[in-house]
Each structure stands twice: as structure tokens, then as C-alpha cells.
Amino acid sequence: MQIDEFSEDHLDVLKELMNIAMGNATASIADLLQAFGTMHIPHLAISDMDGLKAYMEKTIPSDEKYYVTKQLFGGMFGGEFIFVMTDESAVNLGHYLYDVTAPSDADIMDAVIELTNILSSTILSRLSEELNTKVQFFVPSTELMSGNELIGHDETLNYHRIIIISTLMEFQSHKISGHIFILTKDKMIESLSRLIDQKLEELYA
Amino acid sequence: MINTMDYCNIVFDSLENGTMIVDENCTVWAWNKWLEINTAITSEHIIGKNLEDFYPEIDYKGFKRKIRTTLRLNSPTFYDASLSNRFITVPRNKITTSLLTTMQLQVTISPYIPEVKRVMVSIQDISDLHELKLTLQQRMKEIASLNSELRQDKQIIDANLMIVKTDCGCMILEVTDAFSSFFGYNEAELRGAFLSSIYVTDTMETELLQMKETLQKKQKWSGEVQVVTKEGETVWMDAVISPYLDEQDDITSYTAIYHDITDKKRIELLSVTDPLTKLYNRQKFNDVFDVMLMRRHWKEGNSFGLILMDVDHFKKVNDTYGHQKGDAVLIAVSDILAQTVRTGDVLARWGGEEFVVLLPDVDSEKAAYVAEKLRRAVEGTSISEVGAVTASFGVTVYAEGDTQESMMHRSDGALYRAKEKGRNRIESLLV
Numbered sequence: 350m351q352i353d354e355f356s357e358d359h360l361d362v363l364k365e366l367m368n369i370a371m372g373n374a375t376a377s378i379a380d381l382l383q384a385f386g387t388m389h390i391p392h393l394a395i396s397d398m399d400g401l402k403a404y405m406e407k408t409i410p411s412d413e414k415y416y417v418t419k420q421l422f423g424g425m426f427g428g429e430f431i432f433v434m435t436d437e438s439a440v441n442l443g444h445y446l447y448d449v450t451a452p453s454d455a456d457i458m459d460a461v462i463e464l465t466n467i468l469s470s471t472i473l474s475r476l477s478e479e480l481n482t483k484v485q486f487f488v489p490s491t492e493l494m495s496g497n498e499l500i501g502h503d504e505t506l507n508y509h510r511i512i513i514i515s516t517l518m519e520f521q522s523h524k525i526s527g528h529i530f531i532l533t534k535d536k537m538i539e540s541l542s543r544l545i546d547q548k549l550e551e552l553y554a
Numbered sequence: 555m556i557n558t559m560d561y562c563n564i565v566f567d568s569l570e571n572g573t574m575i576v577d578e579n580c581t582v583w584a585w586n587k588w589l590e591i592n593t594a595i596t597s598e599h600i601i602g603k604n605l606e607d608f609y610p611e612i613d614y615k616g617f618k619r620k621i622r623t624t625l626r627l628n629s630p631t632f633y634d635a636s637l638s639n640r641f642i643t644v645p646r647n648k649i650t651t652s653l654l655t656t657m658q659l660q661v662t663i664s665p666y667i668p669e670v671k672r673v674m675v676s677i678q679d680i681s682d683l684h685e686l687k688l689t690l691q692q693r694m695k696e697i698a699s700l701n702s703e704l705r706q707d708k709q710i711i712d713a714n715l716m717i718v719k720t721d722c723g724c725m726i727l728e729v730t731d732a733f734s735s736f737f738g739y740n741e742a743e744l745r746g747a748f749l750s751s752i753y754v755t756d757t758m759e760t761e762l763l764q765m766k767e768t769l770q771k772k773q774k775w776s777g778e779v780q781v782v783t784k785e786g787e788t789v790w791m792d793a794v795i796s797p798y799l800d801e802q803d804d805i806t807s808y809t810a811i812y813h814d815i816t817d818k819k820r821i822e823l824l825s826v827t828d829p830l831t832k833l834y835n836r837q838k839f840n841d842v843f844d845v846m847l848m849r850r851h852w853k854e855g856n857s858f859g860l861i862l863m864d865v866d867h868f869k870k871v872n873d874t875y876g877h878q879k880g881d882a883v884l885i886a887v888s889d890i891l892a893q894t895v896r897t898g899d900v901l902a903r904w905g906g907e908e909f910v911v912l913l914p915d916v917d918s919e920k921a922a923y924v925a926e927k928l929r930r931a932v933e934g935t936s937i938s939e940v941g942a943v944t945a946s947f948g949v950t951v952y953a954e955g956d957t958q959e960s961m962m963h964r965s966d967g968a969l970y971r972a973k974e975k976g977r978n979r980i981e982s983l984l985v
Contacts, residue, residue, distance in 0.1 A: 381623050447616065458634040463620065470629035488632055488660060 355512070355542045360393050362545050367391045367514055370475035374518075377471045382446065382464070386520040394513045401511050401532070402500055408515065408528060409433055411497035416457065418465040420489035422473050425482040425540045428512075428533030430473065430489075432465040433499070438525045445523050458491050465489055468518070468529060480544040481551075510535050572644070572659075572677035575666055578621045580605040580614060583672060592644050592657075609642045616640070624663045624673050633661035635680055636687075646681055658684035716791075716812040722805045724749045733812070738784035749810065754780040754788055765795065772797050772805060778815065790819040828903040830881055831888035839902035839910055843958050846900075846912055859913035859921030859951040862965040863891075863928065866944045866977040868907035875940055886937045887945065894931040896924065910965075918951045918984050925949045925980040933978060944978035953985035 371388040379385050396404065409415065416439040418432045434442065439461050443452030446460040469486065477484040514531040533541060566573060567587035575584035581604050585597040595608060606614060620631045633640055635658065644657040660678040711717065716733040720726050729744050737744070737752065753762060761777055768775040776794040783789060791812040797805045826838035834842070846858055865871075865887055872880040884907060891909060895901050900912040911928070913921050925947040932945045948969025950961055968983035975981065 377627060381619070381626055446619075447613070455634070455637040455640060458637055459616065459640055462632055462634040463616075463623070466620075466629075466631040467623055467627065470623075470627040470631075474627065474629055486630055488635070488662065491634055491636060 355395060355538050358549075359542055359545045360395070362549065363512075363514070363541075364391060364393050366476055366479045366548075367393070367472075367516075369479060370472040371516060373475040374468055374471035377467055378464075381467060384445070384520045384523060384525070386518055386525075389517040389519075391514055391516040395538075396511050396513055398500075398511070401513060404513055404515075405499050405530075406496070409496040409499060411495060414493055414495055415499075416461045416491055417494055417499060418461055418489050418491040420465060420469050421487040422469065423485040423487065424477065425544055426473075426477060426480060426484065426533065427537050428531060430465070430469040431499075431530040431532065432461070432468060432527050433530070434461060434525075434527040436493070438527060441523055441525050445525065461491050462489055464527070465491075472529070472531070480541075480548055482544055510538060512538055512541070569676075571679070574605075574675050574677075575672055576605060576621070576675060577673075578618060578625065578671040580618065580621075589677070593642065605642075611643070612641060620663050621671075621673050624665050625668050625671055628665050628668060630662050630664045632663070633659075635660045635684070641675075641677070644677070644679075648681070651685065653685050653688050654681050657681050716814075718744075718749060718810045718812075720749050720808045720810070722807060724808060727807065736783070736814070737781075749808075752781045754782055769795060769797055769805075769808065772799060772803070778819075781812070789814060790816045831885055831903050833888050833892065833909070834900065834902035836902065836904055839900065839904070839912075840958065842900045842902075843912060846914065847952075847956070847958065856915060857917060857952040859916045859918070859924070859949060860961050860965045861911040861913065861921065861925045861928070862904065862948045862962070862969045863909045863911070863925075863945050864969055864973070865907035865932075866946055866973075868943075871940060871943070879940060883937055883940055883943055886935060887932055887943065890931045890935045891928055894928050899924070916951065918949075918982060921949050921951050922980060922982050925982075929978065929980055946972040946977045947980040948972055949980055949982040950984060956985075 368391070371391065375386055375388055394400070394404070414436045416434045416436065420430045420432075422428060422430055439457050440452060442464060443457035443460040444450065446463065447456045449456065452460070466489070469489070473484050473486075512531075512533045514529075516529050517526060518529060519526040566584065569586055569588060572589040572592065573584070573586045574582055574589060576582055581602065582600045583602075585595070585600050590596050600608060605612070620633075624631045639656065639659050641659055641661045644659065646654055646657045648654070657679045658681045660680045662676050662678075664674045664676065666672045666674040712730045712732065714732050715730055716736055717730045718726055718733055719728040726744050726747050726749055729741055731741075734741050734744055750762075755762060761779060765775045765777065765779075774794065774796045776792075779791050779793050781789050781791050792815045793810060793812050795808055795810040798807045798809065800806045826834055826841075828835040865883065868880065868883070871883055884903075888901075888903065888909070891901055891911070895911055896913070898914055900914075902910050904910045911924070913924055916924065929945060929947055933942060936942050946969055948965040948967065948971070950964040950968060952961065964983045964985070968981040971983070972979050972981040
């Protein structure tokens, strides 16, 4: 199957599945962290690297510092999960989870990783479950970086055709928010397309 | 006979990482061999007990939350491994470096038996990786600091030193701010222009030729050059031009560094110039004369000549028209002499109304011819209020063994003879 065959219909199905997965994530966060958040309607697009860069630049202002957690996930639907929080949000999260007035760098990093864990696990596990496949999570890493460092040159070489799934997550009462990006590429798009086709067959069988 | 459980234990103990099974209250249910060896706590000692009893420093609120998340999501959770350890402390025995005295751990909490709320905590030693990261960070810091110093140095150089970089064809590639502002151009105007366009070529022919030859030999050239600014001002520069060679020893580019020496040149010029006539003074003439004598290649037919010239009846001019007019006569005579001598001849004021000319590459005939040309030029010049003046000339040429004194003596003798014979004439006196 050609990548170009990932159609608008496929995108619509993926968007629906994302809505379900995000609902799951919101519920899990409320349960595990006692924080009640909202997630915005996800944006889905098929793009190339330039498109991804332009989208990132539009979404994440380049002149600010962010805590960026990147986690790879594997399986029939594999790719990269990125969670981007402003410095201020990350400090608030550290303060909230570790119950200290001035959280240390380690507290903040760990809190960001913890929230990313929950988000990636819930969203991707649910997506995989809906697509009747399994997902493997790899060790995430968090770094403090500016917006323009989000995509490096080496990544330009790796990603030629990308599906961007993005949403904004907010805990307004705790002044915590973050952008979620789920990126998948080339071969993975092909297998994702197949999984969605199977899902559609299953639904209309 | 080994049963399935024993096989599991063998696998568990064979793992090259620390693995423990704990429940949501942090009670330890399994502790593998890696942990026994690296923590010095035996499984018999810790199993059934609470981890808090052995490691009270761990943040158990966060740990328990992670266990709960793992069990609730049935998915692994992770500790951040980029900063200091937040889990158990495992000593590290590396002696050759001291960056990390305890292991940097990658801690993953995976669901084990969710029904009984147990998780598996696996501990991976990532110290070497972390050490590399720390070293890299340190190096990056050093590089950043060096870059900052370099930037500062570059700013200082850019603002204060006139430097030009050209390609191998001397086309300008880069200039410093100091260079462009001194010459009155902006950088864009200079980029792509040829470096030779800033030189005053008509008076610098020999120097530029030497420069070209030296650079073609892939050597550094240094010397004084006259350059012209955008406004047309002529300036003296001390220049150092260095070629850059590639691995094949071919010239890839040139870097030229300039230093304005106009003031120095002005002072230098003043020290060798007669203030009234602007010709070389006697001191400078003597220096040039010495250099001329030091050249050993003079021979008959290709020697050098000396003319001593005296303005006729100059005392009378002074007495009749005053000293100011007398000075005007000297200036006018100097000008006509300067216009008439050949390129390469050295003209100077000897003192009073006497002038001297050194004539390279002449024989006696040619020297006399030049003197006659000068005589006619003086004679043919009309000076305001004074009218025409004349001059007498004594000529000689170099002969082997000559000194300044001997040549001056002969030309003086010849001049005396010219005066004796009625003035406004030339006389030669040879060895």
C-alpha cells in the first residue's frame, strides 16, 4: 500500500480513535493524579518534514524554554510521542506532584516524565487496543530546550512522510498545560493504514 | 529435577540488571542476584521486608504513585534518568574517573501480577552513558566559553584591525568593519572587488611587482603601500599579505592586514625634505649617495653621474628684490628642476642656492646632456618680478675608487670652472 493511500477517511477514523483515547487519558489523570484536566480536539495532518517544522513553529514559540519529553513507541503502530511543557507549567506540575513550594530540577524532571508516562500509556495503549494491536514503550527522556531545538537535523533525515497528531492538555486550576504530539512516519503510516482498514472492516462486517 | 519455578529463578538471577518485585506498599517479594551483589543486601535478608527499612531516603510518595500508575494502566512507568538518582543508591567501583561515585540508574516499573498489586522494578546501570553525557556537557560548556571569548576577540579585531580576505585571484571575500569604515565603503561594495583597486598603482609599480612575485612564490609579503580611499584620499599603509595554502600546497586565499602609517610617513618625509623647496635635503641626499656608491656594478659606460648646480648671481637677487623674492626664485628653480630630471634621478637642495642631482645609469656624455637640459630649462623660466635666472652646472661621473667627497670635489671643481667661464653653462670634470 502506498503512503498516499492514507486518505481523509483514515484520518477521520484516527481522529475518532484519538478522541476516545484522550477521554481515557483525562480519566486516568484524574484518577491517578487527582487532577481534572481537559484536552482540546486533536489536530491531525499528513505532512512532510518542512510541514512538521512549520507546524511546530506555529504551535511552540521558538524563543521560550520548554521541558520536552520524547518517548518512542513500537509495534504495528510505532513512532514518537512528544510532550512539551513551558517552564512555568513544569514547575507547577513539580510543585503539585511533590508537594513542595520550590521543586528541585529532579522533582520537575520526574514529574514531567510521570505525566508523560500516563499520557503516552493511556493514549497509545487505548489507540493500540482500538486498532487491535500491541504497543511497546521505550524509556522516555526529558530535556529543557528552546522551541527551535525541538526538531534536530538528524530527525530531518529520518522523517520523510509524517502523520502529526497534536492536542493541548490543560489543568486550569493548577496552571499546568502541555502540547502533545504523536508522530509516525513512512512504513508505520502504511501499517497504521492497514490497521485502520481492518478496524473499518470489523465495524462494517 | 529442576521445576519451572527454578528455571524462572535461574533466569531472574541471570539478568544483567537489578530486578526486584515489590507490591504497592513497597514490600519486597523478590530480589535478584545482581541486586544482592551490588547492594550487599541478600535476598534472604530483604524479602518479606519493606524497602523503606533499607532505603529510607527514597521519596515513597512518588514511588507508590508510580506503582499505582503502573498497575492502573497496566503499562510501564519510568524514573527520569537524566539527573541525580531518585531511587536506591548503588555504589560504583570505577577508579579511573570520579565523575560518578554511585551508579546512574535507569529505573523502569513494569506490571508484574496486577491482581496482587505487584510490580517489577528493573534497574539498568547507565553510568557509562551518563558519564559520557556529563563529559559532553562539560566540553560543550568549555566550547561555549571559548566561542564567547572568540566572539569577543573577533569583535575587537573587527572594530580595530583592517583585515581583508581575498580568494586566490585577489577578489575580496571578507573585510573587517575597521577596513570598510576606514576606506569609506560598505562591506557589500567591497565584496567581489579586486584588492588591487585600492592601491595607487602609478607610483607603486615596483612595490606591487615585488608583492606579486613574492606572493606567487607562496611567501608572505610585507611592505609599505599607498592606497586610496573612496573619497580619493591617498594614504600610506604598512601591509602584511599572507597566502593560505591547501593540502596540495595550492594557494586558496590571501589575508591582508593593513596599518595606517600616514602620520609616520609624513614625519619621515619632513625629516628628509627641505622645508622651502620640498626637495630632498642634504641628509637624505647623502644617504642616497651612499647607497649609490655601495652598488658595485658601476662600470665605464654604465656609471652614475653627479651634477652640482648653483643659481647665478643669487646674492644680487636677494639684495635687489629681498629675501622673500629670493626664496620664490629658489622654489621656482626647484620646480623646474624637478619637472626636468628623469624618473629615477635624485634631486636635492645642497644648501643656499646650490642643488645636486644624482643620475643613475649614465656615462659622461649623457650626464652632460642632462645637465644641459636642466640649464636650458632654468634659463627658459621667467620668474615674476625677477625675470629669467640662469644657473651654472658642474658635472662628473663615478670612477672606480670614488667616494662622496671625491665626486663632490670634482663636481665642485667643474662648477667653479663654469662660473669662471662666464656662468650659465655646464662644465664636466672627469677622472
